Amino acid sequence: MYLFLNKFYQLVPIVLSSLLILISAANDGTLIHYSFSPAIAAICVFYWVFTYPDLIGSLTVFFVGLISDVVFIQPLGMDSFALLVAYLLTSNQREDVIKYGFFVVWGFFAYFLFIFFAVKMMISYIYLSDIFFDFDIIVQYMFTFLIYPVVHRLLGLIRFKKIISLRI
Amino acid sequence: MYPEKANRMLIVKQVMILVSKISLILLIVLSGLIISVNKFFPNFVDKYKIVFENILYPVTEIFGSAEKSVDGAAHAVGNILYANTIAGQKKELERENYKARLELYLMQQEMAALKKKLNFIPQYSNNFYTARIVSRTPGPIVNAAYIKSPDIDKIEKDNVVLNEDGLVGQIESISGGIASVIMLTDKRSSIPVKSKNFGKRAILVGTGGNYPRLDYITSTNKLSVGEEILTSGDGGIFPADIPVGYVKDMDKGQVTIETYVDWSALDYVFILK
Numbered sequence: 001m002y003l004f005l006n007k008f009y010q011l012v013p014i015v016l017s018s019l020l021i022l023i024s025a026a027n028d029g030t031l032i033h034y035s036f037s038p039a040i041a042a043i044c045v046f047y048w049v050f051t052y053p054d055l056i057g058s059l060t061v062f063f064v065g066l067i068s069d070v071v072f073i074q075p076l077g078m079d080s081f082a083l084l085v086a087y088l089l090t091s092n093q094r095e096d097v098i099k100y101g102f103f104v105v106w107g108f109f110a111y112f113l114f115i116f117f118a119v120k121m122m123i124s125y126i127y128l129s130d131i132f133f134d135f136d137i138i139v140q141y142m143f144t145f146l147i148y149p150v151v152h153r154l155l156g157l158i159r160f161k162k163i164i165s166l167r168i
Numbered sequence: 169m170y171p172e173k174a175n176r177m178l179i180v181k182q183v184m185i186l187v188s189k190i191s192l193i194l195l196i197v198l199s200g201l202i203i204s205v206n207k208f209f210p211n212f213v214d215k216y217k218i219v220f221e222n223i224l225y226p227v228t229e230i231f232g233s234a235e236k237s238v239d240g241a242a243h244a245v246g247n248i249l250y251a252n253t254i255a256g257q258k259k260e261l262e263r264e265n266y267k268a269r270l271e272l273y274l275m276q277q278e279m280a281a282l283k284k285k286l287n288f289i290p291q292y293s294n295n296f297y298t299a300r301i302v303s304r305t306p307g308p309i310v311n312a313a314y315i316k317s318p319d320i321d322k323i324e325k326d327n328v329v330l331n332e333d334g335l336v337g338q339i340e341s342i343s344g345g346i347a348s349v350i351m352l353t354d355k356r357s358s359i360p361v362k363s364k365n366f367g368k369r370a371i372l373v374g375t376g377g378n379y380p381r382l383d384y385i386t387s388t389n390k391l392s393v394g395e396e397i398l399t400s401g402d403g404g405i406f407p408a409d410i411p412v413g414y415v416k417d418m419d420k421g422q423v424t425i426e427t428y429v430d431w432s433a434l435d436y437v438f439i440l441k
Contacts, residue, residue, distance in 0.1 A: 025305060058192040062199065072305040073312035073340075073348055075356075077202030084196045124355065127207055136377065 013056045016155065017044035017064045025071045038144040041068035042116045043151045045083050046109050049091050050098060051156070061087050075127055082119040086112050102152075109148050117141055295441040297322060299329075301434055302346065311354040311374065314346050315437060323347055326405055328440040334411040334428035335359070335399060336437050349437070352412070352427065353380055360403050361412055364396035370423075372397070372412060378431060379416060382423040391415060397425055407440070 017040075024040040041064050048056040065080025072079075090112045097108045117137065282288075299317035317323065320342060329336040329349050337351040350357050357374040361382070370385040385391070395415045401408025416426035 025303065057188065058195050062195045065199070072310060073314070074305075074310050075203060076206045077199045081196060081199035081203060084192065084199060088192055088196065123203060127203065 010055055012158070013044070013048040013052070014060050014063055014067075016158075017041065017048075018067050020044055020151075021064075021068050021071050037140070038147045038151075039113070039116065039140065040151075041065060041079055041083060042086070042113055043109075043144060043148055044155075045087060046090075046112050046148075047152055047155050049087060050094055050105055050108075051152075053091070053094060058084060058087065075123075078120060078123050078127070081123060082116050085119045086115040089115055102149075106148060106152075110145050113141060113144055295322070297439045297441070299323075299347070299437050299439055301437065304434070310356075311351040311376065311431075312340065313349045313351065313434075315349055315439075316346050317439070319439075320345055320347060322441065323439050324441065328406055328410070329437050330410060330440060331429060331434065331437050333430065334413065335406070336429055336434070338405065339439065351431070352429075353378060353431065358383075359406055359412070360400045361397050362400040363391055363415075364398055366390045369400055369402065372425065375424075379424045379426060380413075382425065385423060391418065391423060393418060 020040045021044075024037055045056070045061050045064055048060075061083050062080045065078075065083040066076070068074070068079040068083075069076050090108070093108070097104055121137070297317050297319040299315040299320075301313050302316045304313040305311075315329075323339060323342055325339055325341060327339045329338055335352055337349050337354065337357060340348045340350045342348075352359055352372060352374055353376065354374040355376050357372075357380070359372045360369070361372045362369050368385065368390060370382040372380050373383045374380050382397075393415050397412045397414060399406040399408055399410040399412060411428055413425045413427040413429075415423055417424045
């Protein structure tokens with residue numbers, strides 16, 4: 001039973017992240033300006049890495065990125081590359097950050113998000129041979145940062161009390 | 169716990185950490201490879217991208233229609249409140265519609281006669297299809313959309329997409345029942361254009377925002393704010409003389425264009441084949 005639950009729980013991050021990405025893609029810029037649609041893939045990955053690291057691995061991060069690329073019609077691999085790099089540079093600092101409480105984690109999210117956006121800009125520069133830095137990016141960065149506590153709270157409603165880690 | 173067992177557990181743990189780190193690096197390399205292949209061999213990636221799109225498309229459409237329903241409900245409430253005004257406007261519109269149809273008929277007759285006299289060679293094909301935008305992703309990096317049409321099987325990659333206001337973009341890929349369109353504001357878009365009055369050639373490049381800019385323009389001497397920009401037809405993909413927009417701003421040699429298309433009210437488009 002626990003084995004089944006574990007398998008089920010390990011699907012939760014990718015399923016929930018995909019759902020949130022799809023909801024976020026429903027805004028086509030007519031209801032709310034696109035700058036106010038957060039980088040939801042980055043929020044999800046950061047949340048799972050810092051709250052339930054046992055449930056998320058690099059493969060999940062890769063697939064969340066790919067789903068985001070397809071849903072937002074971006075060059076394939078762009079979000080997965082940026083997310084994986086941000087994951088690589090931040091996941092090992094989890095233990096040091098999490099002990100100081102939520103506000104430090106939130107502050108650290110700004111760092112994670114900075115890496116994510118910086119890598120995306122870098123890829124865009126290589127891919128399109130053009131720098132796309134503009135005010136909209138800063139607005140999107142700020143909005144994503146500000147909305148993180150809300151998404152954190154919402155995702156926090158899901159509790160995994162019975163989970164047994166399969167990892168050693 | 170026995171020391172041997174503890175040692176074994178420690179080794180297994182270290183191996184697991186190593187495997188996880190290697191897999192992370194491998195996935196980063198794989199993502200980089202996907203980006204490179206996407207850039208240099210787009211047709212190869214499209215085949216696999218289509219599989220993903222076909223899985224995700226029905227769900228995207230559900231969320232898209234949910235958003236439209238919210239928008240529609242708000243409009244419906246507004247319409248109920250202004251029912252009398254709408255009834256009056258309807259009659260007026262019917263009259264205008266009749267008048268416009270009559271004018272169109274007369275113009276078509278006149279045009280047919282003139283074409284016959286001039287032995288006119290048409291530059292546009294008569295094949296155009298209507299499509300509905302089902303999902304859009306306007307953002308700082310991409311400005312693209314998924315469209316759905318009953319004639320999707322007749323649509324091809326690079327076909328021109330426009331609406332009643334002007335040029336919208338071009339078809340990027342087609343799969344199952346949907347096609348993706350790169351808008352002219354997308355960073356990946358570059359379209360040969362000309363100014364209406366002096367025929368000055370340039371390339372219209374998407375900036376990711378609402379205002380694309382003109383690149384490769386030799387001089388801006390004869391260009392002025394408000395000058396209309398049309399497709400030039402160079403390169404053979406876009407037919408000539410499709411309205412694109414007008415010069416919005418000229419600052420330090422950088423020319424920005426205000427497009428005719430209202431990006432916030434884009435529902436239906438035509439695909440010109």
